[in-house]
Amino acid sequence: MTETVADFRARAEEFIAARYPLRNPDVDDDRVDTISRSRDGHHAMTEAARNFQRELFDARLAGSRVPVEYGGLGLTRDHEAALEEILTRYDTPNRRPMGIGIGLALPTILSAGTEEQKQRYVPKILSAEESWCQLFSEPDAGSDLVSLRTKAQLDGEAWVVNGQKVWSSYASDAEYGMLLVRSDPNSEKPHSGITMLILKMDLPGVSVRPLVDITGGLHFNEVFLQDVLVSKDSVLGEPNKGWGVANGTLGGERSSYRGGSGGGRRKRQVLEAAIGTDVLRDPVMRQRITSVIADEWIVDLLGERFSAGSVCDGNPAAGSLMKVLVGNLEQKSSELVVDILGLSATAWLQHDWDAAGPNHQINASRQSMIAGGTHQIQRNLLGERVLGLPR
Ligand SMILES: Cc1cc2nc3c(=O)[nH]c(=O)nc-3n(C[C@H](O)[C@H](O)[C@H](O)COP(=O)(O)OP(=O)(O)OC[C@H]3O[C@@H](n4cnc5c(N)ncnc54)[C@H](O)[C@@H]3O)c2cc1C
Numbered sequence: 076m077t078e079t080v081a082d083f084r085a086r087a088e089e090f091i092a093a094r095y096p097l098r099n100p101d102v103d104d105d106r107v108d109t110i111s112r113s114r115d116g117h118h119a120m121t122e123a124a125r126n127f128q129r130e131l132f133d134a135r136l137a138g139s140r141v142p143v144e145y146g147g148l149g150l151t152r153d154h155e156a157a158l159e160e161i162l163t164r165y166d167t168p169n170r171r172p173m174g175i176g177i178g179l180a181l182p183t184i185l186s187a188g189t190e191e192q193k194q195r196y197v198p199k200i201l202s203a204e205e206s207w208c209q210l211f212s213e214p215d216a217g218s219d220l221v222s223l224r225t226k227a228q229l230d231g232e233a234w235v236v237n238g239q240k241v242w243s244s245y246a247s248d249a250e251y252g253m254l255l256v257r258s259d260p261n262s263e264k265p266h267s268g269i270t271m272l273i274l275k276m277d278l279p280g281v282s283v284r285p286l287v288d289i290t291g292g293l294h295f296n297e298v299f300l301q302d303v304l305v306s307k308d309s310v311l312g313e314p315n316k317g318w319g320v321a322n323g324t325l326g327g328e329r330s331s332y333r334g335g336s337g338g339g340r341r342k343r344q345v346l347e348a349a350i351g352t353d354v355l356r357d358p359v360m361r362q363r364i365t366s367v368i369a370d371e372w373i374v375d376l377l378g379e380r381f382s383a384g385s386v387c388d389g390n391p392a393a394g395s396l397m398k399v400l401v402g403n404l405e406q407k408s409s410e411l412v413v414d415i416l417g418l419s420a421t422a423w424l425q426h427d428w429d430a431a432g433p434n435h436q437i438n439a440s441r442q443s444m445i446a447g448g449t450h451q452i453q454r455n456l457l458g459e460r461v462l463g464l465p466r
Pocket residue numbers: 109110208209210211212213214215216217218219241242243244245295442445446447448449450451452455
C-alpha cells in the first residue's frame with residue numbers, strides 16, 4: 076500500500092529528529108547557498124553530504140519521485156516537499172555537493188538513458204555510492220555552448236576524447252560526469268554534431284585540477300581530457316543528438332536555482348543587519364529593505380506558480396524567469412547587508428565565522444548572474460521563446 080504523505084512525514088521526522096538537533100531558526104541557514112562555505116573545509120563538506128544522502132537512502136527517504144525499479148520510492152512531489160520541509164528545520168549536513176547527481180544527472184538519465192543505464196546509474200546516485208559532475212562549459216564555450224570543441228571520435232568500440240572543460244562544480248569529488256563532446260565536426264549545423272557521454276572520472280587521460288573561487292573555496296575545477304577511451308555504450312541519448320539532451324538538463328538547472336533565497340531568508344538577513352542601527356531612520360535604506368522583502372515574497376509566490384506549471388503559460392523557458400529574479404534578489408540583498416553593516420562587513424576577527432558571513436555572501440552572490448547561463452542569455456531566451464521576439 077502507498078505510504079500517505081502524513082505517514083511519510085511522521086516517519087521522516089522521527090528518523091531525522093533521532094539523529095540531528097533542531098536548528099535555531101534565528102541563525103542564518105547557509106546550507107542552501109550555491110557556493111557554500113564550510114567550517115571544516117571542502118572535502119569534509121562533500122564527505123558529509125555523501126554520508127547524509129546514504130543515510131536518507133538506507134532509511135527509505137531518498138528519491139521520493141523516482142520509480143521503485145530504479146531505487147526510488149515511487150511516491151509524489153508532496154512526499155518530497157514534506158521531507159524538504161523537515162530538513163530545513165533540523166541541523167542536517169549541507170547536501171549541495173550531491174546536487175548535480177540528484178538534481179541534474181538523475182533526471183537526465185531517466186529521460187534520455189537506456190533501460191540498462193537507468194538501472195545501472197540511478198540507484199547509485201540515490202544511495203550516494205556515486206556522485207556526478209556536469210562537464211559542459213569550456214574555456215571558449217560558455218554562453219555559446221554550441222561552439223564547444225572537446226572532440227570525440229569513434230574508434231571501434233570506444234570514443235577517443237580530447238579537450239578541456241572548465242568551471243566543473245564538484246568534479247574533483249565525482250565518480251561520473253555528463254560530458255558534452257563534438258562527435259561530428261562536419262555536421263551541417265553545429266547543434267547536430269554534439270553527443271552526451273557518461274564519463275567515468277578515473278579513466279586514464281582524465282585529469283582534474285581544482286580552481287580557487289572568489290570566496291577562497293574549491294567549488295569548481297578544470298578537467299583535461301587526453302586520449303580518453305570511453306566505451307561506445309556510454310552515450311546518453313543518441314550519438315550527435317546530445318544538444319537536445321543537454322537542453323533538458325539545462326532547463327532543469329535554470330529552474331532549480333533558488334540561490335539560497337525564499338522562505339524569508341533574505342528578509343531575516345537584512346533585518347538582522349538593520350535592527351538596532353540608525354539605518355532604519357534613513358528613508359532610502361528603508362525603501363531598499365522593503366524592496367528586498369517584497370522581491371523575496373514575489374519569488375516565493377512565483378515559485379509556487381512555477382511548480383504548478385502556470386508561469387509563462389507553462390513555457391519551459393519560464394525557468395529563465397525564475398533564475399533572473401532569484402539572481403537579482405541574491406545580489407540586491409547581499410549588497411544591502413554589506414551597505415548596512417559598513418566596516419564590520421569588510422573587516423572581522425580571524426575565525427569569527429558569523430562576522431565573515433556577509434562578506435562570503437556578497438562574493439558568492441556574483442555567481443548568481445553567471446552559473447547555469449548568464450542573465451543576458453536568460454533574457455535572450457525569454458525574449459525569443461516566451462515573447463516571440465526576433466532573434
Ligand atoms: C558557480 C558556478 C558553477 C558552475 N558550474 C558549472 C558546471 O558544473 N559545469 C559546467 O559545465 N559549467 C559550470 N559553470 C559555468 C557556467 O555555465 C558559465 O560560466 C556560463 O555559461 C557563462 O559562460 P562563460 O563563463 O564562458 O562566459 P561568456 O559566455 O564568455 O560570457 C561573458 C559575458 O558575455 C555575455 N554574453 C555572451 N554571449 C552573449 C549574447 N549572445 N548576448 C548577450 N550577452 C552575451 C555574457 O552574458 C557574459 O556577461 C559554472 C559557473 C559558475 C559561476
